[in-house]
Amino acid sequence: MAVFKRGKLWCYRVNFKNAGGAYVRKNGSGFRTKKEAQLAEGEVKQSLNKGFNLSAGDELFTDFFQEWFDLYRKGKKSPENDKDILTTIAFAKKHFTGVKLKDLDRKSYQKALNEYGEDHATATVKKRHTYLRACLREAIQEGIIFKDPTFNAQAIGKIPEKKESEKFLSQKEIHLLLNALMVGIKTEYISRHIILIQLATGTRISEAMGLTWDCVDLDNHTLKINKTWDYKHTKNFDNTKNYASNRTITIDQNTIHLLENLKKAQEKALEKSAFKNKKNLVFISLKDFEMITPDAVNKTLKNFCTKVGIKESITSHGLRHTHASLLLYKGINIKYISRRLGHKKIITTLQTYSHIIDELEQKESRQVDDIMNDVYANIV
Numbered sequence: 483m484a485v486f487k488r489g490k491l492w493c494y495r496v497n498f499k500n501a502g503g504a505y506v507r508k509n510g511s512g513f514r515t516k517k518e519a520q521l522a523e524g525e526v527k528q529s530l531n532k533g534f535n536l537s538a539g540d541e542l543f544t545d546f547f548q549e550w551f552d553l554y555r556k557g558k559k560s561p562e563n564d565k566d567i568l569t570t571i572a573f574a575k576k577h578f579t580g581v582k583l584k585d586l587d588r589k590s591y592q593k594a595l596n597e598y599g600e601d602h603a604t605a606t607v608k609k610r611h612t613y614l615r616a617c618l619r620e621a622i623q624e625g626i627i628f629k630d631p632t633f634n635a636q637a638i639g640k641i642p643e644k645k646e647s648e649k650f651l652s653q654k655e656i657h658l659l660l661n662a663l664m665v666g667i668k669t670e671y672i673s674r675h676i677i678l679i680q681l682a683t684g685t686r687i688s689e690a691m692g693l694t695w696d697c698v699d700l701d702n703h704t705l706k707i708n709k710t711w712d713y714k715h716t717k718n719f720d721n722t723k724n725y726a727s728n729r730t731i732t733i734d735q736n737t738i739h740l741l742e743n744l745k746k747a748q749e750k751a752l753e754k755s756a757f758k759n760k761k762n763l764v765f766i767s768l769k770d771f772e773m774i775t776p777d778a779v780n781k782t783l784k785n786f787c788t789k790v791g792i793k794e795s796i797t798s799h800g801l802r803h804t805h806a807s808l809l810l811y812k813g814i815n816i817k818y819i820s821r822r823l824g825h826k827k828i829i830t831t832l833q834t835y836s837h838i839i840d841e842l843e844q845k846e847s848r849q850v851d852d853i854m855n856d857v858y859a860n861i862v
Contacts, residue, residue, distance in 0.1 A: 485519045492519035496526050529625055543583050544575050550617045561715055570613040583627050591631040604639040611637035649796050650803040658790040669747035672765050672774045673782035680798060682737040684805030684823050687776050687798040692719055693764040703738055706730045713776055727824035810838050
């Protein structure tokens with residue numbers, strides 16, 4: 483009997499041979515009408531005719547997820563991408579332990595996202611959802627499952643998003659930090675020098691670390707940004723973020739003076755030691771000619787922020803935002819700022835600093851009112 487009634491609900495049963503040649507029974511139950519059961523039975527038979535492996539749905543979802551990662555995604559993109567997927571696999575093992583692929587439904591999936599969102603930001607929840615959905619859609623494509631448990635799922639977190647672009651120093655705080663950094667500064671204080679160059683140029687930490695002396699034009703007061711330092715993985719030079727990040731920017735006289743002193747000290751240290759600056763790096767320890775780590779820079783920055791009474795300390799990336807915000811408040815053209823920061827499109831700059839631009843627009847609106855008032859005041 484293919485379709486039958488059990489109590490008040492309808493069921494179906496389909497017998498078929500699996501890939502190994504053994505007979506397997508596929509059951510379905512809980513249908514309110516005979517028609518619903520027949521339609522479900524028809525879907526199963528249609529899938530069998532297409533060659534789908536129905537018994538594969540008995541595999542644990544977490545096992546399938548791990549296998550999918552190992553086979554299709556591991557090492558195919560960046561190490562960060564691998565790390566994100568492994569974190570999502572850990573999420574699946576916590577929320578879907580013992581759950582078979584065929585038993586994973588929309589209700590349990592949404593419940594897992596809701597629980598995760600209680601103590602995570604929306605962006606983090608969406609990241610988990612993205613990789614779960616990618617894996618499950620592969621299962622649908624292979625005919626292992628027929629309905630998408632991620633369909634219309636809402637990935638929302640309750641922890642407020644942290645907008646890095648809103649973490650920057652005020653002009654007063656910039657003065658406090660600069661004064662503290664310059665007191666007793668020595669050429670061997672490389673972390674301080676990196677902080678100062680980021681404040682003066684808005685470069686990314688990887689761009690500052692990747693600077694070589696052939697990119698520093700002390701006579702014309704410019705820096706050429708044409709590469710980065712991959713401090714996370716290869717510990718070597720890498721390309722800039724995009725083609726627009728290859729740029730030449732101006733630097734002020736004070737920064738030139740710092741770089742001149744640093745270059746002289748570096749050349750003197752090289753003469754007295756057996757070490758060599760093989761990569762011609764600007765920012766390198768004068769003791770052992772090893773690279774300075776971003777952690778060391780951030781630690782130095784945090785200590786100085788605390789020292790001068792800046793309550794909410796920033797990271798080295800916040801120095802980039804500080805530079806950009808300072809230029810915006812001083813009325814520098816947004817197109818120039820975008821090029822100076824190395825943004826691919828000006829819309830990126832507008833979106834990143836929309837909170838500052840909105841504030842400046844309100845100020846400029848009042849200035850327009852004052853201008854018009856002056857015009858009317860001259861009417862005889």
